[in-house]
Amino acid sequence: MPKALVLAGTHSGCGKTSVCLGLLRALARRGLRVQPFKAGPDFIDPGLHAAATATPSHNLDTWMQPEAALRVLFARRARKADVVVVEGAMGLFDGRGGADEAGSTAHLAKLLGLPALLVVDAASQARSVAALALGFSRFDPDLRLAGIILNRVGSDRHEAILREALASGLPVLGCLRRDASLTLPSRHLGLVTAADIGAGIGADSAALEHILDALADWVEQGVDIPALLAALPELDLSTFPTMEPASALASPVRIGIARDRAFCFLYEENLRLLEAAGAELAFFSPLADAELPEGLGGLYLPGGYPELSAPALAANAPLRAQVRAFCASGRPVWAECGGYMYLLESLTDGGGVAHPMCGVLPGRAVLRTKRAALGYREARTLLPGPFGPAGTAVRGHEFHYSEHEGEPEQPAYALTASDGAETLDGQAVGNILGGWLHVHLASNPQAAQAFVDAARRC
Known part of the structure; x- marks a missing residue:
């Protein structure tokens, strides 16, 4: 049974994709079979996931895909993995609209029974981060939050203040230092695609591999990955449907x-x-x-x-x-x-x-x-x-x-x-x-x- 988590964010731009790519590559470098997924309709992030893990990434969308079909897809791919990482979309509770959870990362995490690990942009924050974490942890009591990864931490002193503020709340599972050199290139429609980074758009032909390895080094420096994996429950896939559509009988x-x-x-x-x-x-x-x-x-x-x-x-x-x-x-x-x-x-x-x-x-x-x-x-x-x-x-x-x-x-x-x-x-x-x-x-x-x-x- 694989370990699995949803890597979510407080909002778009909090560094969630950088953290996810670094974690995916770090796990893959340890020889683990890693299955990535992407919440929502995004096309660019799955391409980057695939580059980080050498495994195709699949979209999981609670509004575009019927629940049964989504769960079948997830289980089909998860059964082959040691670790499953689902990258969320936007903020944890953001979805199709403001009135309900349809299309949100939180909805997907509950549907799959996965814990969410929340990426928090801690830049320019101190004790206020505790209020932010408290709000996210209590907003939906049916959602299981595994802990927090603090991103863009400025110094040892900054980290100490943040950990002190969060001492009685959600566990802090990682502190990642601010590093402007790790910024992923972007343009209209979002991040630059894996194919274009790898083809040397604005860089040499090894640009993508360099970025992914640098992100993995960054994550390994700030996250105790063995402890993170140990904290995650094993995913019982026996509760997921295995129904597949009948194969076409006509000639291809x-x-x-x-x-x-x-x-x-x-x-x-x-x-x-x-x-x-x-x-x-x-x-x-x-x-x-x-x-x-x-x-x-x-x-x-x-x-x-x-x-x-x-x-x-x-x-x-x-x-x-x-x-x-x-x-x-x-x-x-x-x-x-x-x-x-x-x-x-x-x-x-x-x-x-x-x-x-x-x-x-x-x-x-x-x-x-x-x-x-x-x-x-x-x-x-x-x-x-x-x-x-x-x-x-x-x-x-x-x-x-x-x-x-x-x-x-x-x-x-x-x-x-x-x-x-x-x-x-x-x-x-x-x-x-x-x-x-x-x-x-x-x-x-x-x-x-x-x-x-x-x-x-x-």
Whole structure:
């Protein structure tokens, strides 16, 4: 039975991801099998987790994924591990809205029966940290807090004051010193991806490994890892469901999936659900490949950072022509966010330069300096298409700085936000479904089956 914890934070920016990456790498360096997870809809942190542990990280989201499916996914991966670490999202109690716990890290920890370890930004705090800890420990009596890791501690004297203030409260399981050199690089949409750090964006080719090892050294200096592991209870997975979806009996069909530095926002569970529906996944790079994989029945263009690779995408005219011809063939195409931008006529980058894209759907994607949309979305399709009949319901998340300019075709989705606001999203043309929405297929596995079946029919 593995040891397991949820690493949570008091708020976004408290250093939770740095602590998590350092802990993951430190555990992996000890020869332990470490299974990382990420709470919420984030795509970037799981890529960094995978780099730290050499193990794919999976998203766990209590709003986008049904409870049973979430628990099955968690148990499937946790059974192979010695230690399970779930990185939280935002602050411990932050979720879809302010009225309830849906989508929050606290909700996820209770659903899985895991203790939460709270990362507290102790910079510029002394005794007040005790009041903060007391509030978090009492806010939800059903949540089990294992203790606190104090981050950005300034000195020995600062640490002594903090420990004195917390002496009668939650146990302090680590004190991490402030170190500006350990800052993770960031940009719009969040941290720089593992692929871009590793490719030497602003650094040499060994940048990512250097950062991960430095974070592990930092965590090992401030956290007694053997004592932390000893304090964690073993996770009894016998209470988790083991039900798996039935394997598809029909012959497999190849689905082409864009995956490179420009298209790197994929839920690992989406890929598994497509395979369970009968898909053979064929990955390709719109940046580097001149041709699509052979024998494709369908095409999936996920999100990512096409705006940062727009010149290279535009320069690969042979692949853009192949995508355009594939879309004209009537075979199903699913494009979301960055993939949707790729199907438009052009993409205007942050410097105001327009780059030609595939020209499959009318209009232009234009990168803005301010965020265009952020939040969970309930969606229903407006026309029959790759996900099945009109009215097919899915859940997902929207987060982008780019906007569509021009006259769109028929919208793809009707979206409902957390506050009840309703909007239209994307475009649906023939068997092409494109929009800004990142869909989690666990919210409706029949959509995955419909997409694969549509590819098989073609």
